[in-house]
Amino acid sequence: MTSKRLLAVARxxxxxxxxxxxxxxxxxxxxxxxxxxxxYAISWDVDNIEIAVLDQxxxxxxxxxxxxxxxxxxxxxxxxxxxxxxxxxxxxxGEVRMVLVxxxxxxxxxxxxxTALLQAVVDGSDANTANIAMGxxxxxxxxxxxxxxxxxxxxxxxxxxxxxxxxxxxLSSRNMIVPGLVAVIMMIVAAMLTSLTIAREWxxxxxEQLAATPVTRIxxxxxxxxxxxxIGLFDVFSVSAIGVLLFGVPFRGSPLLLVPxxxxxxxxxxxxxxxxxxxxxxxxxxxxxxxxxTYLPAFLLSGFMFDVSVMPPVLSWLTYLIPxxxxxxxxxxxxxxxxxxxxxxxxGLLMIAFGAAGFAAAVSAFRKEIE
Amino acid sequence: xxPALRAEALSKRFKGESALEGVSFxxxxxxxxxxxxxxxxxKSTLLRMLAGVLRPTSGDAFVFGASVARDPERVKNDIAYMxxxxxxxxxxxxxxxxxxxxxxxxxxxxxxxxxxxxLYQFSGLKPFTGRLAGKLSGGMKQKLGLSCALVHEPxxxxxDEPTFGVDPISRRDLWLMVHEMVARGVAAVVATAYLDxxxxxxxxxxxxxxxxxxxxxxxxxxxxxEGEILDVVSTxxxxxxxxxxxxxxxLRAAIFGDRLHVSVRSAERxxxxxxxxxxxxxVSIHEVALVSPTLEDRFIEAxxxxxxx
Amino acid sequence: xSAAVTAWELSRRFGDFLAVDRVSFxxxxxxxxxxxxPNGAGKTTTIKMxxxxxxxxxxxxxxxxxxxxxxxxxxxxxxxxxxxxxxxYADLTVEENLAFFARLYGVTGGRRxxxxxxxxAMAGLEDRRRRLTGELxxxxxxxxxxxxxxxxxxxxxxxxxxxxxxxxxxxxxFWELIxxxxxxxxxxxxxxxYMEEAEHCHRxxxxxxxxxxxxxxxxxxxxxxxxxxxxxxxxxxxxxxxALSVLPGVLDVALFGRxxxxxxxxxxxxxxxxxxxxxxxxxDVAGIRPIPPALEDVFVARVREAGGAIVD
Numbered sequence: 001m002t003s004k005r006l007l008a009v010a011r012x013x014x015x016x017x018x019x020x021x022x023x024x025x026x027x028x029x030x031x032x033x034x035x036x037x038x039x040y041a042i043s044w045d046v047d048n049i050e051i052a053v054l055d056q057x058x059x060x061x062x063x064x065x066x067x068x069x070x071x072x073x074x075x076x077x078x079x080x081x082x083x084x085x086x087x088x089x090x091x092x093x094g095e096v097r098m099v100l101v102x103x104x105x106x107x108x109x110x111x112x113x114x115t116a117l118l119q120a121v122v123d124g125s126d127a128n129t130a131n132i133a134m135g136x137x138x139x140x141x142x143x144x145x146x147x148x149x150x151x152x153x154x155x156x157x158x159x160x161x162x163x164x165x166x167x168x169x170x171l172s173s174r175n176m177i178v179p180g181l182v183a184v185i186m187m188i189v190a191a192m193l194t195s196l197t198i199a200r201e202w203x204x205x206x207x208e209q210l211a212a213t214p215v216t217r218i219x220x221x222x223x224x225x226x227x228x229x230x231i232g233l234f235d236v237f238s239v240s241a242i243g244v245l246l247f248g249v250p251f252r253g254s255p256l257l258l259v260p261x262x263x264x265x266x267x268x269x270x271x272x273x274x275x276x277x278x279x280x281x282x283x284x285x286x287x288x289x290x291x292x293x294t295y296l297p298a299f300l301l302s303g304f305m306f307d308v309s310v311m312p313p314v315l316s317w318l319t320y321l322i323p324x325x326x327x328x329x330x331x332x333x334x335x336x337x338x339x340x341x342x343x344x345x346x347x348g349l350l351m352i353a354f355g356a357a358g359f360a361a362a363v364s365a366f367r368k369e370i371e
Numbered sequence: 372x373x374p375a376l377r378a379e380a381l382s383k384r385f386k387g388e389s390a391l392e393g394v395s396f397x398x399x400x401x402x403x404x405x406x407x408x409x410x411x412x413x414k415s416t417l418l419r420m421l422a423g424v425l426r427p428t429s430g431d432a433f434v435f436g437a438s439v440a441r442d443p444e445r446v447k448n449d450i451a452y453m454x455x456x457x458x459x460x461x462x463x464x465x466x467x468x469x470x471x472x473x474x475x476x477x478x479x480x481x482x483x484x485x486x487x488x489x490l491y492q493f494s495g496l497k498p499f500t501g502r503l504a505g506k507l508s509g510g511m512k513q514k515l516g517l518s519c520a521l522v523h524e525p526x527x528x529x530x531d532e533p534t535f536g537v538d539p540i541s542r543r544d545l546w547l548m549v550h551e552m553v554a555r556g557v558a559a560v561v562a563t564a565y566l567d568x569x570x571x572x573x574x575x576x577x578x579x580x581x582x583x584x585x586x587x588x589x590x591x592x593x594x595x596x597e598g599e600i601l602d603v604v605s606t607x608x609x610x611x612x613x614x615x616x617x618x619x620x621x622l623r624a625a626i627f628g629d630r631l632h633v634s635v636r637s638a639e640r641x642x643x644x645x646x647x648x649x650x651x652x653x654v655s656i657h658e659v660a661l662v663s664p665t666l667e668d669r670f671i672e673a674x675x676x677x678x679x680x
Numbered sequence: 681x682s683a684a685v686t687a688w689e690l691s692r693r694f695g696d697f698l699a700v701d702r703v704s705f706x707x708x709x710x711x712x713x714x715x716x717x718p719n720g721a722g723k724t725t726t727i728k729m730x731x732x733x734x735x736x737x738x739x740x741x742x743x744x745x746x747x748x749x750x751x752x753x754x755x756x757x758x759x760x761x762x763x764x765x766x767x768x769y770a771d772l773t774v775e776e777n778l779a780f781f782a783r784l785y786g787v788t789g790g791r792r793x794x795x796x797x798x799x800x801a802m803a804g805l806e807d808r809r810r811r812l813t814g815e816l817x818x819x820x821x822x823x824x825x826x827x828x829x830x831x832x833x834x835x836x837x838x839x840x841x842x843x844x845x846x847x848x849x850x851x852x853x854f855w856e857l858i859x860x861x862x863x864x865x866x867x868x869x870x871x872x873x874y875m876e877e878a879e880h881c882h883r884x885x886x887x888x889x890x891x892x893x894x895x896x897x898x899x900x901x902x903x904x905x906x907x908x909x910x911x912x913x914x915x916x917x918x919x920x921x922x923a924l925s926v927l928p929g930v931l932d933v934a935l936f937g938r939x940x941x942x943x944x945x946x947x948x949x950x951x952x953x954x955x956x957x958x959x960x961x962x963x964d965v966a967g968i969r970p971i972p973p974a975l976e977d978v979f980v981a982r983v984r985e986a987g988g989a990i991v992d
Contacts, residue, residue: 008474209458212422213475214447370425409847509719536719539976543934570937
């Protein structure tokens with residue numbers, strides 16, 4: 001292998017990239033776009049849930065209870081109903097997620113020392129929000145209950161659970177997403193870009209010409225990879241920067257650790273893309289396979305969207321095969337936990353193994369012969 | 372002296388279909404060697420095997436002694452291959468393409484400038500060094516392709532239909548470049564479907580459906596044409612052709628624009644009979660002359676014989 | 681005799697590339713009209729504009745009396761078109777392809793059966809009707825494509841490079857088919873880059889870089905070539921070229937097969953002048969004689985006359 005030929009291939013790839021608007025958009029614009037979109041749009045934090053209230057009691061007690069709901073940032077009171085028939089209408093239309101109904105005997109029951117009922121009608125079609133809404137509602141009702149029950153006394157509840165959140169104090173889902181995005185975006189962009197490169201040359205006829213020269217397979221694969229490693233690292237940097245600067249995601253770990261591990265992961269992802277490109281020799285086919293082989297696993301099975309540990313056994317075994325899963329541990333570890341090599345040792349090794357395997361797969365799949 | 376190229380029973384089969392069968396030949400240094408035949412004859416398949424980008428199913432070829440079946444990478448430094456489809460990078464400029472190939476073949480730095488200068492002169496590409504290769508005209512593209520092939524001063528050129536569809540002026544320039552290389556001792560194997568180009572080769576193979584129909588110098592091939600050709604101008608032309616095609620002494624009668632080319636065994640003997648046949652049918656004869664056969668005549672004859680066999 | 685096809689100042693631009701530059705001509709009924717020129721000359725673009733597949737950037741055209749800018753649908757039902765890239769379905773049989781195109785052209789019922797049989801006979805594919813089209817050799821594919829273009833008996837046929845890559849034998853029989861159709865009154869508009877095929881045409885238009893550089897019958901084009909042509913037979917081609925290029929009165933020198941074709945300004949004494957020039961440089965000469973120009977020589981001469989060297 002000679003460096004001259006290797007660099008010649010890399011230089012040619014860069015020149016071509018610079019002149020290809022589609023690749024440039026995929027390489028630079030898409031990651032930024034995805035980060036911003038995910039950061040703003042996706043949030044599993046649920047607050048400002050729209051609710052409506054039907055107060056059939058209209059007493060001081062009911063008003064106090066409803067004030068507690070109004071004061072909470074979890075809910076937003078958007079309608080006061082007069083008629084029970086309106087409940088169905090509002091929920092059907094999706095205008096509110098929940099309707100609180102205070103029965104006409106509420107204050108009477110309270111005053112008589114009996115348990116007063118507060119009814120919450122919840123739109124169950126979004127089970128996630130429904131669950132959370134019910135949980136909050138119960139908590140608010142509970143604390144109101146306690147307040148009334150122990151008003152004026154010096155009673156303390158026997159057990160109080162106090163929680164402290166490590167690493168992501170606000171429990172902001174954004175903090176969870178951004179490190180995940182670094183991994184997912186890299187996997188997708190890397191594989192997408194390289195899945196085209198070898199196939200394109202075969203389809204255009206330039207590969208045949210190239211194959212007749214003394215250039216070696218390693219030189220072609222590595223030469224093509226180099227510019228994309230650069231792009232990938234740049235993307236890591238830009239996604240991280242957006243996360244930290246725009247969304248306030250903490251970065252507690254060492255960048256010097258993130259770079260080599262990212263590089264290894266990148267090489268693996270690029271190698272995978274090139275492997276697909278080399279065996280299909282068709283751009284259309286390569287793109288389709290790359291989507292199935294990288295997007296879907298990266299999104300669904302890496303732990304980015306859905307917690308791996310609560311998946312059914314078959315799927316969770318599958319996740320052990322997904323490289324992005326391990327890289328996610330790395331990114332979340334470095335961003336949120338600030339851990340070092342001692343903790344990420346195993347993942348680090350796996351990244352290196354993935355990189356080596358991807359590269360080897362690409363080189364062995366790439367042949368200089370038409371047949 | 373070892374020939375630049377020696378092919379021994381080269382064969383290639385694709386999914387059971389034979390593309391090339393038992394092809395053997397030799398090319399010496401400083402020789403302009405032709406592979407002549409229509410689409411599907413196997414010319415591209417043959418050139419690809421010689422360039423080491425297609426593995427032979429059986430047989431072998433030796434390029435300066437190196438085997439393309441066993442050791443294809445070894446030959447690549449000494450050869451240059453120009454594929455049939457434009458194989459250069461249309462999104463790189465003329466200069467970028469040339470320097471890419473110079474890098475691939477590790478042309479030493481001090482040699483680059485003079486070589487590029489000479490290639491630019493040859494090809495007339497100097498004013499277009501900054502132009503994207505995809506935006507060149509067909510003739511210019513082929514000249515660029517040839518220049519990239521020549522940048523490392525190969526000893527064997529493998530050119531697949533370099534002048535296909537190219538304008539006549541660029542075609543002449545291309546051939547001039549090739550002839551100059553050959554005059555300097557480079558061996559060149561050129562595939563073409565144009566039979567009129569075939570006459571310029573030192574030696575050639577006539578290929579058809581993967582087999583060699585005939586081989587030798589153009590003179591050899593022409594001398595093997597069995598019949599003689601009479602150029603007949605007669606009206607109405609189509610009727611004349613119909614009459615002659617049925618005539619027992621006529622091997623073949625084909626329309627050539629406004630005249631007929633009629634193949635007979637002996638012009639001297641059969642000419643009279645032909646003229647008589649036409650006259651008795653009331654067809655007017657304006658001219659009958661003996662003309663020299665062309666390689667196309669040889670090709671057609673050889674194909675007909677092969678298909679009859 | 682009326683014009684079957686008329687083009688007037690037809691132009692087509694792709695971005696900033698002028699593919700066809702103000703081309704005007706007329707094709708007479710029953711004529712075989714050839715469009716000759718290298719790849720990229722604008723032949724395919726022109727034929728596509730006439731066949732209603734591409735809209736002209738400017739200019740006008742009429743096919744069978746219909747306007748190519750506004751009546752393309754009507755035109756397409758009246759003409760036969762064979763495109764450059766083989767566009768029949770490789771995974772259908774010969775018969776299935778013909779049946780498909782027959783239906784597209786509205787050839788129905790008993791007549792369809794008739795026309796398919798006729799096309800099969802014409803193309804010599806009767807005993808191959810159930811073969812997959814992709815398996816046929818190129819020459820047969822081209823004949824099949826021709827057959828499918830004439831199922832509806834169009835009066836005007838557009839053929840774009842119909843014999844590209846086909847072997848000489850098949851090419852000759854293909855041209856016989858075209859001749860046949862023309863004899864029966866079909867107007868054939870054909871493009872090709874094979875100079876010798878031009879001989880089959882009644883009239884020729886030479887195209888280069890989007891421009892029409894000549895328009896006449898092959899014979900007159902050759903006769904009217906202003907600069908006479910000489911053939912020099914020598915074994916030292918390259919040295920002869922060098923010696924001859926610098927001689928005054930020599931317009932062009934090119935290698936042609938085993939000999940040189942030399943275009944001179946003036947026929948008078950040309951042979952002697954060339955002989956002297958070559959002898960002075962000690963170039964061995966087997967013979968020099970005037971020869972009638974081939975269409976390629978005409979082409980080169982016209983380009984030169986039209987503006988010297990081809991600027992890219």
